[in-house]
Amino acid sequence: xxxxxxxxxxxxxxxxxxxxxxxxxxxxxxxxxxxxxxxxxxxxxxxxxxxxxxxxxxxxxxxxxxxxxxxxxxxxxxxxxxxxxxxxxxxxxxxxxxxxxxxxxxxxxxxxxxxxxxxxxxxxxxxxxxxxxxxxxxxxxxxxxxxxxxxxxxxxxxxxxxxxxxxxxxxxxxxxxxxxx
Numbered sequence: 001x002x003x004x005x006x007x008x009x010x011x012x013x014x015x016x017x018x019x020x021x022x023x024x025x026x027x028x029x030x031x032x033x034x035x036x037x038x039x040x041x042x043x044x045x046x047x048x049x050x051x052x053x054x055x056x057x058x059x060x061x062x063x064x065x066x067x068x069x070x071x072x073x074x075x076x077x078x079x080x081x082x083x084x085x086x087x088x089x090x091x092x093x094x095x096x097x098x099x100x101x102x103x104x105x106x107x108x109x110x111x112x113x114x115x116x117x118x119x120x121x122x123x124x125x126x127x128x129x130x131x132x133x134x135x136x137x138x139x140x141x142x143x144x145x146x147x148x149x150x151x152x153x154x155x156x157x158x159x160x161x162x163x164x165x166x167x168x169x170x171x172x173x174x175x176x177x178x179x180x181x
Contacts, residue, residue: 032056034063 026046033039034056040063044050052071056063064071086095105111 031066032063033066034059034061036061038063039066 027043028046028050029041029043030050031039031041032054036056036059038056038058040057042054050065050069052065052069053062054065055061090098
């Protein structure tokens with residue numbers, strides 16, 4: 001019986017409560033104005049902290065409060081440079097020591113000699129004169145030993161005709177004589 005009484009009433013979709021006898025929280029209306037000249041009111045509770053800026057309902061720009069309360073500037077962190085981050089990890093004495101070591105290697109030719117020993121670069125040969133052109137080839141850095149050797153393929157076998165079962169077909173003596181002519 002109760003199932004029939006609630007049928008078609010959209011139970012749960014609408015509220016059957018009324019606003020009579022309900023006291024709403026005290027509110028205040030704050031007026032905002034955007035740079036494009038739009039003015040609008042926003043309702044806030046009396047106890048709420050009212051923000052100095054609000055997004056404009058019409059154009060989406062940042063609107064300021066009309067009553068003259070300016071937004072307070074938050075102190076930002078200074079940007080960290082590479083030098084600042086390096087100084088967090090090492091002291092100046094450590095950096096001077098590393099610099100002295102690297103300069104010694106550079107002055108001794110250690111980096112250039114190590115690079116030359118690791119990758120001998122082949123040069124191109126000019127086709128008309130046969131002399132080296134002085135430019136490294138397109139495959140610079142590769143050595144002949146790094147390439148895998150080419151595989152030789154086995155000679156192809158003569159295939160014999162087979163039936164669908166995989167057994168070889170016997171040729172008749174007349175087929176042999178016709179093939180030899």
